[in-house]
Amino acid sequence: MSDAKISALPSSTTPLAGTEVLPIVQSGATKKTSVESVLTSVQPSGTANGVVYLNGSKVATSGSSLKFDGAKLDIANSPATNSTAIVVSGTTTSFNRIRMTNTSADARFGIEGSTNAQAASGSLAYSTLIGSHANYPLQFVSNGAVRATLDTSGNFGIGTSAPASSAGYTSLTLNNTTSGYLVLQTNGVTTSDWYVSGGAAATIRGVEKPLSLQATGANYITASTNSIERVRIESSGDVKINTGNLVIGTSGKGIDFSADGQAAGMTSELLDDYEEGTWTPTQGSGLTVIGDFSSSGVYTKIGRQVTVLYTLSATVSMSATGVVELFAGLPYVGAGVSGFGAGTNASGDLIYHFQVNSSSGFLEGGNITATPNLYGSITYLTT
Numbered sequence: 410m411s412d413a414k415i416s417a418l419p420s421s422t423t424p425l426a427g428t429e430v431l432p433i434v435q436s437g438a439t440k441k442t443s444v445e446s447v448l449t450s451v452q453p454s455g456t457a458n459g460v461v462y463l464n465g466s467k468v469a470t471s472g473s474s475l476k477f478d479g480a481k482l483d484i485a486n487s488p489a490t491n492s493t494a495i496v497v498s499g500t501t502t503s504f505n506r507i508r509m510t511n512t513s514a515d516a517r518f519g520i521e522g523s524t525n526a527q528a529a530s531g532s533l534a535y536s537t538l539i540g541s542h543a544n545y546p547l548q549f550v551s552n553g554a555v556r557a558t559l560d561t562s563g564n565f566g567i568g569t570s571a572p573a574s575s576a577g578y579t580s581l582t583l584n585n586t587t588s589g590y591l592v593l594q595t596n597g598v599t600t601s602d603w604y605v606s607g608g609a610a611a612t613i614r615g616v617e618k619p620l621s622l623q624a625t626g627a628n629y630i631t632a633s634t635n636s637i638e639r640v641r642i643e644s645s646g647d648v649k650i651n652t653g654n655l656v657i658g659t660s661g662k663g664i665d666f667s668a669d670g671q672a673a674g675m676t677s678e679l680l681d682d683y684e685e686g687t688w689t690p691t692q693g694s695g696l697t698v699i700g701d702f703s704s705s706g707v708y709t710k711i712g713r714q715v716t717v718l719y720t721l722s723a724t725v726s727m728s729a730t731g732v733v734e735l736f737a738g739l740p741y742v743g744a745g746v747s748g749f750g751a752g753t754n755a756s757g758d759l760i761y762h763f764q765v766n767s768s769s770g771f772l773e774g775g776n777i778t779a780t781p782n783l784y785g786s787i788t789y790l791t792t
Contacts, residue, residue: 425444426444427443427444427445428443428444428445429443429444430442430443431443431444431447502522502523502524503522503527504519504520504521504522504527504528505519505520505522506518506519506520506528506538507519513543513545514541514543514545515541515542515543516540516541516542517538517539517540517541517542518538518539519537519538520535520536520537520538521533521534521535521536521537521538522534522535523535529542540559541561544561545561546558546559546560546561546570547559548570555570556568558570558571558572559572560572560574562574562579563579564579564580564581564582565580565581565582566581566582566583566584567581567582567583567584568582568583568584568585569582569584595618598617601613601614601615601616601618601620624642624644626644627644628644629641629642629643629644630642637651637652638651638652639651639652639653657681661681662679662681663679663680663681663682664679664680664681665678665679665680666678666679666680680711680712681712682710682711682712682713683710683711683712684708684709684710685707685708685709685710686707686708686740687705687706687707687708688706688707688708688717688719688738688739688740689704689705689706689738690704690705690706690719690721690736690737690738690739690770691704691736691737691738692704692721692736692737693729693733693734693735693736693737693769693770693771694733694734694737695729695731695733695734695735695771695772696721696727696728696729696733696734696735696736697727697728697729698723698726698727699723699724699725699726699727699779700723700724700725700726701723701724702721702722702723702727703722703723704719704720704721704722704736705719705720706718706719706720706740708740708741710740710741710791713744713790713791713792714788714789714790714791715739715740715741715743715748715788715789715790715791716786716787716788717739717740717786717787717788718784718785718786719736719784719785719786720782720783720784721735721736721782721783721784722781722782722783723781723782724781725781726779726780726781727777727779727780727781727783728776728777728778728779728780729772729776729777730776730777731772732771732772732773733771733772734769734770734771734772735752735769735770735771735772735777735783736769736770737768737769737770738768739765739768739769739770739789741791742767742768742791742792743765743766743767743768743789743790743791743792744789744790744791744792745766745767748764748765748787748788748789748790749764749765749787749788749789750764750765750770750785750786750787750788751785751786752783752784752785753783753784753785754777754780754782754783754784755780755781755782756780765787765789770785770787
């Protein structure tokens with residue numbers, strides 16, 4: 410090689426083969442080295458395989474663990490094969506992840522190794538993991554807007570960045586300006602949905618299939634309002650109403666006893682009414698009253714059966730003879746001659762029998778001698 414300035418030398422042919430020889434000064438002496446040695450030695454900065462590095466080693470393309478070919482970034486034991494990808498791979502025992510951090514947050518996406526809970530508390534072997542590893546929520550975005558939020562306590566909200574939370578519970582919150590809607594499907598067919606629409610009452614429906622509420626074993630089902638248990642279905646099948654009443658909301662409906670045995674002439678097994686109240690008997694056309702007349706009464710109605718109690722009073726006396734009307738104004742009209750009763754005088758003596766005919770009580774026969782008070786009861790059927 411002739412003596413010449415470097416600037417006067419002809420340009421080399423590229424790309425270099427790596428076997429070319431370069432002079433270097435090492436420990437005060439001029440020595441030679443190859444281009445390949447320079448490319449694979451520790452350098453303060455530069456690029457290797459298209460990846461910029463600082464204070465690292467330049468490595469040869471073959472067998473490297475970090476490559477960038479303009480479309481794929483490969484951090485792996487094998488090269489990326491997808492058209493555009495970031496590939497992270499390792500042994501089956503280790504967990505691998507992509508991590509993004511700033512001064513507060515820590516987001517990670519990765520695959521758990523062959524042992525549980527390496528990458529995150531509670532993770533399962535070989536599971537795919539995505540989430541926040543700092544005390545900040547994980548949010549899901551579509552079309553530039555947050556659609557769902559998983560907070561740091563495990564509460565999940567759709568349509569809200571602040572899922573509902575309650576001590577001791579993990580919640581699923583569905584929120585919308587007008588309604589919330591949870592749909593359950595089987596093979597694309599809606600079998601059940603839960604929804605609240607326009608501020609109305611919450612509704613659970615069986616849509617294409619029956620809706621079933623179940624408790625297994627010795628467990629029971631409860632219904633509560635205002636944090637108070639109102640109804641319980643025991644594992645034995647008994648239904649217990651803890652507070653409030655069982656209210657039949659439709660006239661003509663009630664408790665059906667059709668599961669019981671029936672007589673040959675049975676026409677109904679529906680108990681559809683119960684009622685208690687007061688009534689005021691009026692003076693019958695056959696009751697002779699001397700002085701002022703007054704009266705009072707109470708009744709109980711069970712289904713079609715009515716039982717009445719009454720008191721008839723006169724300031725002087727009352728009397729009657731024969732088959733005559735003693736009082737009228739029964740709380741329910743009788744179904745023809747449909748009941749019988751008995752009465753006593755002021756001394757408690759059983760002095761007469763009578764029957765119901767329509768809305769009146771009739772003396773069956775005999776005499777009621779003068780007495781200031783009459784007391785009686787009668788049970789009859791209404792229409």
